[in-house]
Amino acid sequence: MSKKVAIGVDIGGTLTKVGIVDREGNLFGHTDFSTKIHQEFGGYLDKLQEVIEALIAGLDFDHEITGIGVGAPNANFYRGTIEYAANLNWKGVIPFTEEMKKRYDLPIHITNDANAAAIGEMIYGNAANMKDFMVITLGTGLGSGIVCNGEMVYGYDSQAGELGHVKVFESGRVTGLGVKGGLEAYVSSTGLKRTVFALQAEMLEDSVLRNYSYHDLHGEIITQAAEDGDPIALAAFELTGKILGEQLANFTTFSHPEAYFLLGGLAKAGKWIFEPTQKHLEANLLPFYKGKVKLLPSGMMGKNAAVLGAAALVWNHE
Amino acid sequence: MSKKVAIGVDIGGTLTKVGIVDREGNLFGHTDFSTKIHQEFGGYLDKLQEVIEALIAGLDFDHEITGIGVGAPNANFYRGTIEYAANLNWKGVIPFTEEMKKRYDLPIHITNDANAAAIGEMIYGNAANMKDFMVITLGTGLGSGIVCNGEMVYGYDSQAGELGHVKVFESGRVTGLGVKGGLEAYVSSTGLKRTVFALQAEMLEDSVLRNYSYHDLHGEIITQAAEDGDPIALAAFELTGKILGEQLANFTTFSHPEAYFLLGGLAKAGKWIFEPTQKHLEANLLPFYKGKVKLLPSGMMGKNAAVLGAAALVWNHE
Numbered sequence: 344m345s346k347k348v349a350i351g352v353d354i355g356g357t358l359t360k361v362g363i364v365d366r367e368g369n370l371f372g373h374t375d376f377s378t379k380i381h382q383e384f385g386g387y388l389d390k391l392q393e394v395i396e397a398l399i400a401g402l403d404f405d406h407e408i409t410g411i412g413v414g415a416p417n418a419n420f421y422r423g424t425i426e427y428a429a430n431l432n433w434k435g436v437i438p439f440t441e442e443m444k445k446r447y448d449l450p451i452h453i454t455n456d457a458n459a460a461a462i463g464e465m466i467y468g469n470a471a472n473m474k475d476f477m478v479i480t481l482g483t484g485l486g487s488g489i490v491c492n493g494e495m496v497y498g499y500d501s502q503a504g505e506l507g508h509v510k511v512f513e514s515g516r517v518t519g520l521g522v523k524g525g526l527e528a529y530v531s532s533t534g535l536k537r538t539v540f541a542l543q544a545e546m547l548e549d550s551v552l553r554n555y556s557y558h559d560l561h562g563e564i565i566t567q568a569a570e571d572g573d574p575i576a577l578a579a580f581e582l583t584g585k586i587l588g589e590q591l592a593n594f595t596t597f598s599h600p601e602a603y604f605l606l607g608g609l610a611k612a613g614k615w616i617f618e619p620t621q622k623h624l625e626a627n628l629l630p631f632y633k634g635k636v637k638l639l640p641s642g643m644m645g646k647n648a649a650v651l652g653a654a655a656l657v658w659n660h661e
Numbered sequence: 662m663s664k665k666v667a668i669g670v671d672i673g674g675t676l677t678k679v680g681i682v683d684r685e686g687n688l689f690g691h692t693d694f695s696t697k698i699h700q701e702f703g704g705y706l707d708k709l710q711e712v713i714e715a716l717i718a719g720l721d722f723d724h725e726i727t728g729i730g731v732g733a734p735n736a737n738f739y740r741g742t743i744e745y746a747a748n749l750n751w752k753g754v755i756p757f758t759e760e761m762k763k764r765y766d767l768p769i770h771i772t773n774d775a776n777a778a779a780i781g782e783m784i785y786g787n788a789a790n791m792k793d794f795m796v797i798t799l800g801t802g803l804g805s806g807i808v809c810n811g812e813m814v815y816g817y818d819s820q821a822g823e824l825g826h827v828k829v830f831e832s833g834r835v836t837g838l839g840v841k842g843g844l845e846a847y848v849s850s851t852g853l854k855r856t857v858f859a860l861q862a863e864m865l866e867d868s869v870l871r872n873y874s875y876h877d878l879h880g881e882i883i884t885q886a887a888e889d890g891d892p893i894a895l896a897a898f899e900l901t902g903k904i905l906g907e908q909l910a911n912f913t914t915f916s917h918p919e920a921y922f923l924l925g926g927l928a929k930a931g932k933w934i935f936e937p938t939q940k941h942l943e944a945n946l947l948p949f950y951k952g953k954v955k956l957l958p959s960g961m962m963g964k965n966a967a968v969l970g971a972a973a974l975v976w977n978h979e
Contacts (some may be wrong), residue, residue, distance in 0.1 A: 475816050491809050491810070492814065503915065503917040505947060508947055520948060598816050600816065631818075632820060636817075
């Protein structure tokens with residue numbers, strides 16, 4: 344009997360990652376190439392097709408390809424398009440699935456990477472038995488994928504789950520979309536770094552972090568400093584977890600998720616981000632939510648989350 | 662052929678309203694009685710049954726009762742219970758649907774009044790063709806019913822949609838659940854009144870509203886004052902609409918609803934609340950939401966919204 348597999352494609356600003364995945368999340372061959380390889384979308388698709396064909400050729404078992412799932416910035420699930428993506432070469436509205444369907448007579452689905460991560464959590468991760476949960480991706484920015492009643496929330500025009508741009512302060516740091524006091528300016532890998540710099544101005548304590556320029560400082564250095572008891576690193580994690588915990592408590596009033604899953608670079612800091620977040624989440628929950636909302640690491644952490652999430656789109660819409 | 666009808670029951674702190682409604686929203690007889698009529702839940706149910714029987718007896722056409730829908734404070738949709746309702750006589754957990762099923766062999770559903778309003782909007786109101794929308798009820802507090810993918814969002818433990826308790830300011834006025842800076846302390850009929858009192862302290866302008874005690878002032882007086890150009894009334898509506906508009910913009914990042922419907926006492930103020938809310942909503946929307954989110958009066962306004970919403974529960978779960 345032939346084995347059913349899906350093709351997962353994650354289109355990032357720098358790299359496009361491609362893999363072949365079965366329903367259980369086993370990855371049979373994967374590869375990547377530069378997303379910037381071609382200025383034109385047609386040339387990019389030629390390359391993508393070539394890579395997919397090579398991966399399929401490498402499968403050493405009877406197989407049936409059930410579909411192609413794609414995670415991409417500014418993807419519109421309903422229209423199958425990538426629209427005005429600031430960090431990709433292709434301008435305007437790219438009819439992604441329409442063009443792919445000319446090459447593959449298969450179900451093809453596209454959504455943004457945070458939504459793909461949420462679907463991945465449902466299909467392959469720790470949310471297999473959950474109907475209501477959110478995945479929060481903490482990387483350069485803060486992304487979110489929201490599942491209610493067992494279904495991905497795409498919203499009216501496929502732009503639901505932009506919680507990185509919730510305005511949490513009347514004024515303050517600006518997000519990539521120009522929101523003053525927006526969440527991701529504080530809670531993300533970049534947000535943590537920005538906080539470290541703000542605290543270097545506010546605090547007088549010495550810190551190993553004072554040896555790094557803004558360009559040179561990255562998450563692992565801040566985590567290591569926290570491990571070593573560095574006062575600025577500790578204060579930065581505490582403040583980041585406080586803001587995230589308070590906001591997760593606010594988000595709970597929307598859809599009362601059973602759990603929040605954290606994924607991405609900042610989530611890799613482990614207890615340094617989870618402990619303060621958990622404390623401030625629980626402290627700020629309304630009485631009837633207390634003890635009923637879990638904060639968990641994503642089950643996709645350490646796996647090829649982006650490709651798995653994209654492939655999971657296929658299984659979710661089978 | 663017999664006509665299908667549903668029984669709608671709205672249990673309020675003061676009155677219980679009961680009506681018989683068809684799939685099109687026609688109301689065939691309705692009545693109400695004091696919710697406090699009996700200290701004991703059993704006695705209350707006897708009265709409710711008596712009222713329902715009388716309404717059914719009054720139907721002058723062939724009918725089939727398809728079910729009973731109930732809106733009640735602190736109702737748990739999944740368990741069919743009313744749990745620790747502060748403004749009802751019955752303490753603890755009341756097994757509402759279980760007890761009702763001993764009297765009626767029919768589908769019986771219960772949820773809170775804001776959720777019932779949202780389902781009413783979907784079945785009988787202005788959201789008939791919408792898959793993603795929210796109803797915001799602006800009365801004593803701020804209630805919310807959220808629909809995503811055409812389904813009511815109940816959440817993990819049936820407590821989704823408590824947006825009145827979103828913390829919008831770091832500190833400030835307290836909501837009924839003790840949230841400092843919580844939304845409904847500013848945006849509700851009571852919130853508007855509180856703002857009028859805060860502005861009487863802040864502003865020096867004379868105002869007709871300075872003739873009223875806190876206990877005597879109510880919404881219609883503030884609306885009339887706004888109609889007459891009263892500076893404090895105008896400033897109070899502007900501030901209320903600003904906070905609501907900003908928060909609706911925040912909420913949009915969650916589920917990207919096609920529309921927000923306003924219902925309840927404060928919504929009756931019409932342009933005085935809709936205009937500033939619309940202005941601040943649009944100004945605060947992320948770029949890709951602009952022009953894509955409607956602010957509308959509920960289609961249930963002026964109808965028996967509570968009973969219709971409760972009855973709509975039956976049709977929604979048929």
